[in-house]
Amino acid sequence: MKESEPARRSPLLAGALSALLPGLGHVSLRQWYRGVAILLSFLVLTGIVAWYAEPLISWDSSIYPLLAFLAWFKFGGFWYLAPAGMWLWNIWDAASLAGCGRTRTILIPLLFGMMAAYGIGWQLVEVDFSAASLDRAMAIIRPMLYPDMVEERRELNRMWTYVSVPCSATETPPQARREEDGKVASATPDCAKLSEALTVSVSGMWPDTDTIVWWETAIGDDKPLGGNENAPLIVRTDATGSLTVVIHVPSTVMIAQPDPSLMLQHRVYFDQYRPLGGYQITSNGGFVLKGMMESVTMALMATTLSILLAIPISFLAARNLMGGNPFTLFIYVITRTILNFVRSIEALILAIVFVIIVGLGPFAGVMALAVHSVVALAKLYSEVIEGIDPGPIEAVKATGANWLQVARYGVIPQIVPPFTAFTIYRWDINVRMSIIIGMVGGGGIGQYLIQWIQINEMGAVGAAFIAIAVVVITLDYLSAKVRERLV
Amino acid sequence: MLRIQNLTKVYPNGTQALKDVSFEVKDGEFLVVIGLSGSGKSTLLRCINRLIDPTEGKITWDDIDITAAPPAELRRIRRQIGMVFQQFNLVKRSSVMTNVMNGRLGYANPWLSLLGIWPPTDKQRAVKALERVGIADKASSRADALSGGQQQRVGIARALMQEPRLVLADEPVASLDPVLSHSILHYLEQLNKEGMTVICSLHFLDLVHRYATRVIALKDGIKVFEGLPAEIDRAKFKEIYGEEAQEVRATTVEASA
Ligand SMILES: Nc1ncnc2c1ncn2[C@@H]1O[C@H](COP(=O)(O)OP(=O)(O)O)[C@@H](O)[C@H]1O
Ligand SMILES: [Mg+2]
Numbered sequence: 001m002k003e004s005e006p007a008r009r010s011p012l013l014a015g016a017l018s019a020l021l022p023g024l025g026h027v028s029l030r031q032w033y034r035g036v037a038i039l040l041s042f043l044v045l046t047g048i049v050a051w052y053a054e055p056l057i058s059w060d061s062s063i064y065p066l067l068a069f070l071a072w073f074k075f076g077g078f079w080y081l082a083p084a085g086m087w088l089w090n091i092w093d094a095a096s097l098a099g100c101g102r103t104r105t106i107l108i109p110l111l112f113g114m115m116a117a118y119g120i121g122w123q124l125v126e127v128d129f130s131a132a133s134l135d136r137a138m139a140i141i142r143p144m145l146y147p148d149m150v151e152e153r154r155e156l157n158r159m160w161t162y163v164s165v166p167c168s169a170t171e172t173p174p175q176a177r178r179e180e181d182g183k184v185a186s187a188t189p190d191c192a193k194l195s196e197a198l199t200v201s202v203s204g205m206w207p208d209t210d211t212i213v214w215w216e217t218a219i220g221d222d223k224p225l226g227g228n229e230n231a232p233l234i235v236r237t238d239a240t241g242s243l244t245v246v247i248h249v250p251s252t253v254m255i256a257q258p259d260p261s262l263m264l265q266h267r268v269y270f271d272q273y274r275p276l277g278g279y280q281i282t283s284n285g286g287f288v289l290k291g292m293m294e295s296v297t298m299a300l301m302a303t304t305l306s307i308l309l310a311i312p313i314s315f316l317a318a319r320n321l322m323g324g325n326p327f328t329l330f331i332y333v334i335t336r337t338i339l340n341f342v343r344s345i346e347a348l349i350l351a352i353v354f355v356i357i358v359g360l361g362p363f364a365g366v367m368a369l370a371v372h373s374v375v376a377l378a379k380l381y382s383e384v385i386e387g388i389d390p391g392p393i394e395a396v397k398a399t400g401a402n403w404l405q406v407a408r409y410g411v412i413p414q415i416v417p418p419f420t421a422f423t424i425y426r427w428d429i430n431v432r433m434s435i436i437i438g439m440v441g442g443g444g445i446g447q448y449l450i451q452w453i454q455i456n457e458m459g460a461v462g463a464a465f466i467a468i469a470v471v472v473i474t475l476d477y478l479s480a481k482v483r484e485r486l487v
Numbered sequence: 488m489l490r491i492q493n494l495t496k497v498y499p500n501g502t503q504a505l506k507d508v509s510f511e512v513k514d515g516e517f518l519v520v521i522g523l524s525g526s527g528k529s530t531l532l533r534c535i536n537r538l539i540d541p542t543e544g545k546i547t548w549d550d551i552d553i554t555a556a557p558p559a560e561l562r563r564i565r566r567q568i569g570m571v572f573q574q575f576n577l578v579k580r581s582s583v584m585t586n587v588m589n590g591r592l593g594y595a596n597p598w599l600s601l602l603g604i605w606p607p608t609d610k611q612r613a614v615k616a617l618e619r620v621g622i623a624d625k626a627s628s629r630a631d632a633l634s635g636g637q638q639q640r641v642g643i644a645r646a647l648m649q650e651p652r653l654v655l656a657d658e659p660v661a662s663l664d665p666v667l668s669h670s671i672l673h674y675l676e677q678l679n680k681e682g683m684t685v686i687c688s689l690h691f692l693d694l695v696h697r698y699a700t701r702v703i704a705l706k707d708g709i710k711v712f713e714g715l716p717a718e719i720d721r722a723k724f725k726e727i728y729g730e731e732a733q734e735v736r737a738t739t740v741e742a743s744a
Binding site for chain 2: 389391392394395396397398399400401402404405408409410413414417
C-alpha cells in the first residue's frame with residue numbers, strides 16, 4: 001500500500017496530537033505506517049526504561065534535586081531520558097510534516113534507541129576502571145616473567161634428622177640424631193611442642209655453602225622455617241661444613257593429626273645445592289612440553305580424522321556434481337544445510353558436550369575438533385570441487401587416457417594442492433583451538449594451563465604462554481609458506 | 488579418409504547443435520570449419536573423437552566406425568587424434584613437462600603411468616616436442632606461468648606426443664593476438680605438410696585464406712558451405728556470418744590482414 005499524500009494541516013494541531021499520544025499527529029495526517037511505527041518505538045523504549053532501569057537515587061531523601069539529577073549522569077542513567085527525547089522528536093516531526101510536508105530524519109530516534117542500548121550495556125558490565133589494580137596485575141605478571149621452563153643443573157647434598165613432636169608423658173623420645181656418609185645431623189632437645197625452640201645442627205656438609213633448612217611433618221608435608229613460617233630458612237655452613245641454628249617448630253605441623261597428644265616422628269632437612277654446569281628442563285617445563293606435544297598431536301589426529309570424513313561429504317556438497325537431477329540436488333541441499341548448521345556451533349561448545357559424553361581428556365578434545373573440522377573442511381573441499389576446470393579433463397580424455405588416468409592427471413592435480421593447503425590451514429587453526437579446548441577439559445596444554453592458573457603457578461603459566469606463542473607463530477609461518485607454494 | 492555422415496547432435500536440454508551434417512576429409516587436408524559462435528563448430532570437432540556422443544549419424548575413419556567403437560577401441564582411436572583447444576586446456580598447476588607427457592597416456596602402460604613412471608623414449612620424445620615448438624627451456628615451469636602463446640605451444644606439443652594422424656584444433660588462435668595466431672597456425676601447417684590431416688575451426692577470413700586447403704561453414708548446426716577457400720569472398724562471408732556480424736567481421740579481418 002502506498003502512503004497517501006499528506007494532507008496539510010495546522011502544525012500546532014499535529015504537534016499537540018503527537019504530544020498527547022506519540023504518532024497520533026502522523027495518523028491524523030494519514031501517515032499510518034510512520035504513526036504506528038513511532039508509537040510502537042516509543043512504547044518499547046518507555047517499556048525498557050520502566051522495566052530495566054533501577055532507581056539510582058531516591059528523590060525524597062535528596063535535599064538537592066539538581067545534584068541528584070547530575071548523579072544520574074554519573075551513574076550512566078542518562079539513557080532514562082531516551083523516551084523523552086523520542087517524544088520531543090515525534091512532536092517536531094509531526095509539526096514539520098503538517099507545516100511543510102517534510103518529515104525529519106529518523107537518525108534521531110535511532111540515536112535514542114542506541115542511547116538506551118549503550119546505557120543498559122554500561123550498567124550491565126559495571127564499567128569500573130578503578131578495579132584494574134596495577135599491584136594485583138603485577139603480582140600475577142611478575143612470576144610469569146620468570147618462566148618455569150629451564151633451570152640450572154644442580155647437585156643436591158641432603159641430610160636430615162628425626163625430631164619428635166610433641167613430647168610424650170610416658171615415652172622417651174628417640175634420640176634426635178642421625179649419621180650418614182660422614183654427615184651428622186642432630187636436634188636438641190629430642191622432642192618439642194608446637195612453636196617451641198629447637199637447636200638443630202649438621203656437620204660434614206659442603207663448607208661455605210647456603211643450606212636450606214626445612215621441616216617435613218610426620219605425614220610428609222613440607223614446612224618452611226624462615227620468616228613467619230612462610231619463607232625458606234637459609235643458613236651458610238662454616239669452613240668445616242657445619243652449621244647450627246635455632247628453629248621453632250612450625251605451628252601447623254600437627255594439623256591433620258587426630259590425637260594431638262600422640263608423639264610422632266617429624267624430620268628436619270638440610271639441603272645444599274651446587275651447580276653442575278649446564279641447564280635442564282624443570283618438571284613444570286616438562287609438562288609444558290608434554291602438553292604442547294599433546295595439543296599439536298590432538299590437532300593432527302582431529303585434522304586427519306576429519307579429512308577422511310570431509311572428502312566424501314564434500315562430493316555430496318558440490319553443486320556441479322549434485323545439480324544434475326532433483327534427487328541428487330535434494331541430497332546436496334540437505335548436506336549443505338547440515339554443514340551450515342554444525343559449522344555454526346563453536347568447537348569450544350562441542351568440547352564441553354564431548355567432555356560430558358566421553359569424559360575429561362584429549363579424546364573429548366579430539367572429537368570436538370574433528371567434528372568442527374569435518375564441516376569446515378567439507379565446505380572448503382566442496383568449493384574446490386565446484387571450481388574444477390573441465391577443460392584439462394577433456395584434454396586428457398582426448399589423448400586416449402582411461403578414466404583412472406583422467407582422474408590422476410586431469411582431476412587430482414587440480415584438487416590436491418588446494419585440498420592440502422586448506423587442510424594445513426585447518427591444522428594450524430586446530431592447534432590454536434585445541435589449546436583453548438584444553439581449558440574446558442579437552443586435554444593438551446590448555447588443561448595444564450587452567451590448572452596452573454587455579455593453583456597460582458604463574459611461573460609455569462609464563463612458560464606455557466611462551467610455548468604457545470612459539471608454536472602458534474611457527475605453525476602460522478610454516479603453514480602460510482606451504483600454502484603459498486601450493487596455491 | 489574421414490567420413491561424416493548425417494551427423495546430428497541434440498543436447499539433453501533440447502539444443503540442436505548439429506543438423507544432418509555430412510562431409511569427407513581426405514588424408515593430408517587442412518580443413519577449416521567456420522561459422523558464428525554457437526553454430527556448432529566445437530560440437531562437430533568433439534563428435535569426431537567422441538568427447539561428445541552424437542545423437543545420430545555415423546563417423547568412419549578409414550574403415551573404423553568411430554561412432555560404434557567400444558571404450559577400449561575408442562581410446563585407441565583417440566590416441567591417434569591430437570586435439571588443440573581455444574583455452575589451451577592445460578593442467579595449470581602441473582609442470583609443462585607433465586602436461587606434455589599427458590599426450591602419451593594412451594600409449595603408456597596404464598599402471599606405470601598412474602605412478603608417473605614413463606619409458607625413457609617418451610621423455611626424449613617430450614623434449615623433442617618442446618624443442619619443436621621452441622619452449623624446451625620452459626619444461627619445468629608451471630603451466631600457468633606461461634603466456635597464452637606459450638601455453639598453446641604446450642598444447643601442440645601435447646598433441647604431437649600422440650604421433651597423431653589427425654589433429655582437431657578448436658579455435659586454436661581465438662584467444663591469441665594476430666602475430667601469435669600466425670606462429671601457432673604455422674606449426675599446424677608444418678604438421679599438415681608432413682602428412683597429418685588437420686581439422687581446424689577459425690574465425691578470421693584472412694587466416695582461412697592463408698591456411699585452409701578446404702573450408703566448410705556451419706550456421707545454426709547446418710552445413711551451409713563446402714568448398715575451396717578462394718570461393719569465400721566478402722559476400723559469401725557475410726552470408727555465413729549473417730548481416731549483423733558483417734561490420735565486426737569486416738573490420739577484424741582488415742585489422743589482422
Ligand atoms: N553441453 C551443452 N549443453 C547444451 N547445449 C550446448 C552444450 N554445448 C554447446 N551447446 C549449445 O550448442 C550450440 C553449439 O555450440 P558449440 O558447438 O559450442 O558452437 P561453437 O563452437 O560454434 O561456438 C550452441 O547453441 C550452444 O549453446
Ligand atoms: Mg566453440
